[in-house]
Each structure stands twice: as C-alpha cells, then as structure tokens.
Amino acid sequence: MHSNTRRRYAAVAGGLGLALALAACMPADDEPGGTGTDGDGDGGMEVAEGCEAYEVYGDLSGTTVTLYTSIVAPEDQPHIDSYKPFEDCTGATVEYEGSKEFEAQLPVRVQAGNPPDLAYIPQPGLLQTLVRDFDAVVPAPEGVESNVDEFYTASWKEYGSVDGTFYAAPLGANVKSFVWYSPEMFASAGYEIPTTWQEMLDLSDAIAAEGSKPWCAGIGSGDATGWPATDWLEDVMLRTAGPDVYDQWLNHEIPFNDPQVAEALAAVGSILKNPEYVNGGFGDVSSIATTEFQAGGLPILDGNCWMHRQASFYQANWPEGTEVGPDGDVFAFYLPGETADDRPLLGGGEFVAAFADRPEVAAFQAFLASPEWANAKAEVTSAGWVTANNGLDPSLLKSPVDQLSFQLLADPDAEFRFDASDLMPSAVGAGSFWTEMTNWIATDKPDAEVLDAIEASWP
C-alpha cells in the first residue's frame, strides 16, 4: 500500500507543471491557495467544481478514516464541519471521536491493538512516548511532509519529529504569551500598554499604589491543576534566560534546579506570590490555587483586576456578550520581553499522528496539513482558533485575538518556543511540574525546594 501512495505522489510531482499551467485558466472564485500537492493526479478524471485542490487525493469512495481527539463539544463541531470539502470531493468518510480522557485513553487503545487511524496529539511529549515506547506511529507520508515543509516553519516540523524522523504535522496553534486586560480601564486610568518587562512591573506598582490588585490568576484544572503556573514559568524563562537556555532546560541538559531556572521562578514569584499584586477579585495568594483557570481572568470585567496572563484560547471563557477587541471590553497584549526588541513567543498546538498507512489515511493527513483545510477551518470557526500554517488567509479569522495570534506566529522576528511542559517527560511535564507549582502557590513552598523536588522526579 505504501508503494502505491508513493507512486501516486510521484505522479503528482509530474503533474505539477501541468497543474501550474492549468491554474492560470482556472476560475478565480475558489482559489486553492497554492498548495504543493495541487495537481492533476488521476489524469483525465472529471472533477466536481471546487474540488480541484482535492484531485490529488484521488477517489476514496467507500473508505473511512477514524479520528480520535481531545476536542469535545462544542469545539468539535467546527472541526467536523471543516472536513466536509474533503469528504464531498473524495467520497471518504471521516469518523470523529472526541474524549476528555484522550491523553489517558490513547496509550491504552494503542497498547490494546485498537488505535484510531489518526489522533490529534496536544503534546509532543506524548508523541515521543508513542513512538519510542509503543513503536505505534506511522512516519508522515510524503504528501504531509511536503505540505509542512512549504507552509510551516522548521521549528514546528521539529516539534512533530522524534529522533530525526518526521511523524506528525502541526494542526492548530495557540499563543500563550498574552496578557488580557480591559482597554477601557487602561484608557480611563491613563495607562499605556507596557512594551518591556520593567514597564510592566512599574505599571503593576502604579496600580497597586492606587489600592487595587493589578494581577489575577487561577491554576485550578482538575487533575491537571498547576499547568497555568508552569506556563508562567516557561514564559518568564524565555525572557530571563533566553530561548537557547530554554531548550537546554526542557531537554534536561541543565538541571531543573539550575540557578537560571531559580532566577526565572523568583521573577514569577515577584508577581504571582506578591500579596500587593494578587489575587484581584479572589483573595490572597493561595486563592490562585483554588481558582479554576476558566474563572481566573473574569474579575477584569468587574474592574477588580487589571491584568491576567493567559493563552489566546482564554477568549472562549469570557461570558457571552463580552466584546473582545482593541476597543472592546477585553483584549490581550503581548507579554513583553526584557527589551522591546526581545520577542520570544510561547505557544502550543496539536499534531496529527497516524497509526495506519492506508492511502485514505495518508490523504486525509495531507489534507489536514494543507492551506485548504486551514482556510476551511477558519471559515467555519466563530472565534478562538488559529494555526501556524502560513497558507492561512488571516482575513478569514473572525476574532481580533486570533488575528493578533496569527500575526505573532507568522512574525519571523519572534522566537517561537513550544510549551516546555508538553515536551518534558510526562513524569515531570504532566506530573511533578504541575503539582510542585501548585504547592509553590498553595502551601508557599520555597523556590529551592520546589525546583529540587522537580529535579528529583526527572526520570
């Protein structure tokens, strides 16, 4: 089957010249976005209107691709809708299954010999486990790889690779280096958006001097409690120690209790554990631990809190009727670096890994890495979704935060780094890092003890 796929893509490459020639004559109403897999793969086959870009996948009638993800209702519907062009044009059926227990269940299904065809994996660390421990993931077929080479930056491809082999194409993305605030409150108080770390601390002091708490936070998230605090530390690590040390840190080339990590943790503590600064609208420092992350920024709406550091996806948590935008009720600014030119960017995203090498699976996987899918997804999503696929037409994004996120993700000067806890071994990244950061806040555990405990748990 594999050689079959290979032959098909060889045909694509050959047909590319022809396709380019044909593209000039095509009607402009459905611009395929210049995909690398665009081509006349099946020769003279008749193609339905709007399906030109899908021709490369061939006729997949009667085939089914099963898909397993952690995305559940209501966010799953835009995903399901975004597959429609693929299903309509190729005749394949995509069976979508979302589960809140995805991370725990996927390894179980793989071990039981009952894996899905494709899975959306939110952590590269889990991908590494599946590749190294279970040997279950199929390397990315050529169609996927050529799409990723063309539409994603090298670092994104790197995060979908394990030990030098490319397995999983990036799908959605999010930007974590955001601070949510109320443009209206800032304007009426005469505050400017800070562009350096020091400006942000000065602003916090100014707000605190007025008798108000500048920051609010919440790290509660069921048995994942603590992850928003790990994001804080990662974001600050990128700023105080720099992206190179950040990479060494997550690969355990420097110990977890290295002085540079301690410095970053102290910097986080100067905000999150500063009773003058937190926890606006909720109470003292320890209330951060018991506040659910979904509620963490809501006091901004009541004027009890000024700033809330949380990812782009937090926009889904604002109550209905909240206007998100530069002139709306809430908006986000980029968490500043040491200087205004320092622009590290922390983010996350999902990756599509395949557990079967049937042609329809390879075709669908390639489709998910193409701009056609990215644009189809943007079209059916109301807000709260963005991708690092640079073939995406940003005007299709409906929320200003998504547009800002895409702008940052596409910015060549921004040093993008993936959420470190998703890359660390799960004993740390989904274990001690979460629990120790929770202890750090809940029981005021000293910095050094927290870092030592995480270092000791590194497998």
Next chain:
Amino acid sequence: MDYISRYLAWLGDGIRDWLLNADDTGHKFALMLVAIILFVVVMGAVLLAVDRPKRVPRWLVTVGFVGPALLMLTFGLVYPGLRTLWASLFDRRGQNFIGLDNYILAFTQSEFQIVLRNTALWVIVVPIAATLIGLVYAVLVDRTRFERVAKTLVFLPMAISMVGASIIWKFVYDYRAVLRNSEGDLIAQQIGLINQLLVWAGLEPQQFLLNTPFNTFFLIAVMVWIQAGFAMTVLSAAIKAIPDDIVEAATLDGLSGAKMFRYITIPSVRPALVVVVTTIAMGTLKVFDIVRTMTGGNFQTSVVANEFYRQSFVQQNAGLGAALAVILFVLVIPLVIYNIRQLRISEEIR
C-alpha cells in the same frame, strides 16, 4: 487485534483472515452463524454431559460446572493480577527489571508517604465514623413514629453517585475571600454553604479544600455522608432481628438505656457490624472518585487509588502504577480474610 491474531496463528493465514476481517454484510452474517454454531456445539456438549450423570464420571461434571467460572477468574482476575505483580518490578516503560525499586520509592519518597498516610486516615476514620453514626441513628429512630422518613433521609446519599456527591460538597465547601472595593462594598458573595454560615456567625471564611491536613478530613466527611446510610440500613435490620424475648428478659433483669445498648444490642448485631465495617473499609481503600473530583489529589490529599491512576495513565509510569496497585491489593487482603472468617463463624452459629 494484534493479540487476537497471534492467538489464532495456529489456524493458518487464510482461515484467520476470514475470521478476523469481515468487510461486507454477508461476510459478517456468515461469521455470526459460525459463532452461533460454535456456541450451540459447546453448550450442547455441556448439557448432554449434565443430562447423563450416571455415565459421566463425577469429576467431569464438576469441571463442567466449576470450569467456566474458574476459567473466567483465571483470565479476568488471576492473570491480570499476576501480570500487575510482575509489572511492578519493572521500570516506567516495562522494559528493564528493577526489582523492588518501585516499592522502595513508594515507601520512602515524602510525597508518596503523604499518599499512604492519607489512605491510612481514610481507612481508619471512614468505617468507624460511618458505622458509629449509622448505628446510633438506627437505634435512635428504631420504632419511632417518623422512622421511615428519618431512614430515607439518611439513605438518600447512597443513591447519589460519588462524583455527584463530590460536586455537591465542592459547592458546600466553596470559598470566596471577603474583599471590598474602594467604596467598601463586598466584591463577592459566599456561594459555599459552610462559609456563608461562618460569615453569618461573624467568623472568617475558610479554604476547606486547601489547608492541610484538615482538607483530607473534609473529603472524608463526604464518604461518611454517603456510607452512613448503608451502615444504618444494615444495622437497623439487624436490630429489628433481635428476638423480642431477649429484650424482654433483659428488661426484667433491670437493663435499660445505655446498658441495654451495650450488653444486648451490640452483641446481637455483632456479625452485621463486622460486615458493615469491613465492607466500608474495603470501599474506602479503593476511594478515587471523591479525591479526583474535589481536589484532583492536589494540596496533599491524594490517596493510593488516585496516585495509581495518575502514575499509570497520566504520567505513563507503568511500573510505579503497578506497584501502587499491588500495595492497595495487599492492604485489602487482611480485610477480606477477616470478613470471610467472621462470615464463616456466624454461619456455624446458625
């Protein structure tokens, strides 16, 4: 599917493929027919053997009856049990033999010691508190006018799932700080029942689920709330089964009140008490839902079952997860033995 195809390797490729990969409806129906025929043949053989007891040796009949149950126990209980025991001696990926290191880790590292301490607290406090409350309640409402209503009220929590009860209690314990804005108005109202009561009484609201070690006891209270109804029901039935002549004789001898309770009621319901205590203790050892729902095991409230799940399925540390499961298993054994022995003793008395 991999496992199944390995087990069926002896069939040869053609037949195995036909059995495992049904593509169209006709094929599936054919497979169903094969399965039904197999079932009929096996069941027919069993029934025939049973129907002719004289011609079949006794051991074969015994095997026919006990065999299936034994077989299922072997594959469903003994085999996974032994595998877990074996897996607990390996590292996180189940590749390298590391001896007892997982157990040493579980007993020496401070975070796991807290887990074991919490489990011990649960197992000691829940059965005693739940049984005591159930027993006192059963005695108090026995033969009163409102007995039925009173019993129903205590028994109702049994009908609520553990997760449901946990969510209810999470609201009961909910905490809002007393914060005032610049005009001196309260920012947030309490939404937790207990904290609202505290505020009304002029006290500070408390972080019930955060402050160690008391938070463990607030979780334990949920389990007691659920289990007291069970204890009350069983013990109430046992109390009603005490023969009237015994009670009358004791009354004639001048016993009443606390003494009647101490010398007549308790000894009479002793077998029931043992069953209640051990059953609740076993259920408590396995407690998972309450901890996972209310604190997620954070703030030093984790118990063995929750930690076992976290290690096995969240942190992908199969070895340590298996070791924790084995520890849990070992802890349950004495309770089971005691329970069975008491059951046997009470059967002998009968």
